[in-house]
Amino acid sequence: MSEGLDDVVAARTVLSEVDGQAGRLVIRGWTLDQLVGRTRFEEVVRLLFDGFFEDLPEDLTAALGAARAEVFSAVGAIDDRLLDLEPVEAMRALTARLPDGDDLATALRLLAAPAVFTPAILRLQAGDSPVAPDPSLGHSADILRMLHARPAAAGQAEALDAYLVTVCDHGLNASTFAARVVASTRAGLTSAVLAGISALKGPLHGGAPGPVIEMLDAIGKPANARPWIEAALARGDRLMGFGHRIYRVRDPRADALKGAVRRLADQSSSLPGRIAFAEAVEAAALAILKAHRPDRPLDVNVEFFTALLLEALAFPPNAFTAVFAMGRTAGWLAHAREQLAGGRLIRPQSVYVGPTPLKAA
Numbered sequence: 001m002s003e004g005l006d007d008v009v010a011a012r013t014v015l016s017e018v019d020g021q022a023g024r025l026v027i028r029g030w031t032l033d034q035l036v037g038r039t040r041f042e043e044v045v046r047l048l049f050d051g052f053f054e055d056l057p058e059d060l061t062a063a064l065g066a067a068r069a070e071v072f073s074a075v076g077a078i079d080d081r082l083l084d085l086e087p088v089e090a091m092r093a094l095t096a097r098l099p100d101g102d103d104l105a106t107a108l109r110l111l112a113a114p115a116v117f118t119p120a121i122l123r124l125q126a127g128d129s130p131v132a133p134d135p136s137l138g139h140s141a142d143i144l145r146m147l148h149a150r151p152a153a154a155g156q157a158e159a160l161d162a163y164l165v166t167v168c169d170h171g172l173n174a175s176t177f178a179a180r181v182v183a184s185t186r187a188g189l190t191s192a193v194l195a196g197i198s199a200l201k202g203p204l205h206g207g208a209p210g211p212v213i214e215m216l217d218a219i220g221k222p223a224n225a226r227p228w229i230e231a232a233l234a235r236g237d238r239l240m241g242f243g244h245r246i247y248r249v250r251d252p253r254a255d256a257l258k259g260a261v262r263r264l265a266d267q268s269s270s271l272p273g274r275i276a277f278a279e280a281v282e283a284a285a286l287a288i289l290k291a292h293r294p295d296r297p298l299d300v301n302v303e304f305f306t307a308l309l310l311e312a313l314a315f316p317p318n319a320f321t322a323v324f325a326m327g328r329t330a331g332w333l334a335h336a337r338e339q340l341a342g343g344r345l346i347r348p349q350s351v352y353v354g355p356t357p358l359k360a361a
């Protein structure tokens with residue numbers, strides 16, 4: 001038995017490879033560095049979907065734009081009870097209303113769902129009206145326009161593209177495994193994506209970047225970093241944005257996102273200071289974690305600089321997980337189709353350690 005399934009290989013995939021010793025991520029034959037900053041989200045969706053869906057258009061921009069317009073019709077059904085939920089929970093509830101299916105149209109609706117529902121939910125929660133999608137725009141530019149009700153500023157759509165590409169797929173992580181388990185029962189792509197969203201929202205997975213902002217805000221200034229972190233570890237807390245199941249070195253996605261947030265810094269007077277502060281916290285955390293756990297390499301993970309980048313794009317921290325889902329849905333869908341194409345029903349076994357039935361008298 002393997003608690004946490006650390007050493008279990010449960011799928012063959014052509015989609016991505018995570019090399020935890022070298023700190024390298026390969027997505028369908030491309031390293032992360034080759035993709036980030038050079039590839040739009042639509043292009044990476046095409047890369048992941050290639051061979052898994054029939055009739056895949058060469059350029060997915062128009063098809064994805066049409067899917068955004070289609071799913072926007074569900075925004076009218078958002079009511080006050082839905083708005084009381086956290087954004088990722090409200091987004092998941094709206095996504096659950098989409099029909100199940102295994103075709104490209106279903107997949108495009110599922111890619112569009114977090115991109116359209118999240119800005120609409122955030123605007124309604126803030127007392128503003130939702131903004132309808134503009135199908136002629138690129139996916140990232142339209143997400144930012146739907147959120148802020150104005151065209152994305154220079155560099156912002158590119159920064160969001162860099163983020164969505166960075167998180168689009170990552171081996172057999174917890175949410176992708178959940179999506180593959182559901183796909184293996186042939187329940188359909190909507191069910192598989194809902195399983196993915198549900199696994200993603202936990203703080204040990206895609207729910208970490210919001211708490212990273214809380215940590216930075218609680219630390220407040222570089223001089224507080226060391227005592228704050230030491231006190232947190234002494235309480236037995238985990239530092240959000242650090243540690244990983246697979247990486248024993250720095251998560252390569254952290255530097256991809258650090259690069260993206262630095263490129264945005266030219267247009268903002270406050271961002272360079274925020275980056276410098278985050279780097280000071282990161283340096284203190286790494287030094288303290290090394291002394292705290294000399295046996296266990298604990299380095300920075302994707303979530304630390306996710307937090308900084310999404311904050312710079314003015315997403316509220318409670319929506320960061322829903323934004324993560326905008327990118328990772330591409331990976332879940334490709335994995336679900338791959339599972340359907342070749343995989344068997346996923347059904348592991350358990351060891352019974354409960355009471356033995358009493359013998360009949």
Ligand code: ACO
Nearest residue numbers: 203204205206208238239240241242243244245296301303
């Ligand atoms: N801060 C402090 N201690 C840590 C941290 C951390 N961030 N991460 C791991 N540890 C400690 C654990 O407490 C554990 O100590 P123990 O052996 O005394 O119990 C030891 O290191 C090993 O940890 P595991 O839980 O076995 O490691 P696992 O591989 O299960 O955890 C995880 C990986 C969940 C990411 C963990 O590092 C963590 O909780 N990090 C903080 C949350 C976070 O950043 N999540 C985002 C991950 S990236 C992603 O999913 C997109």
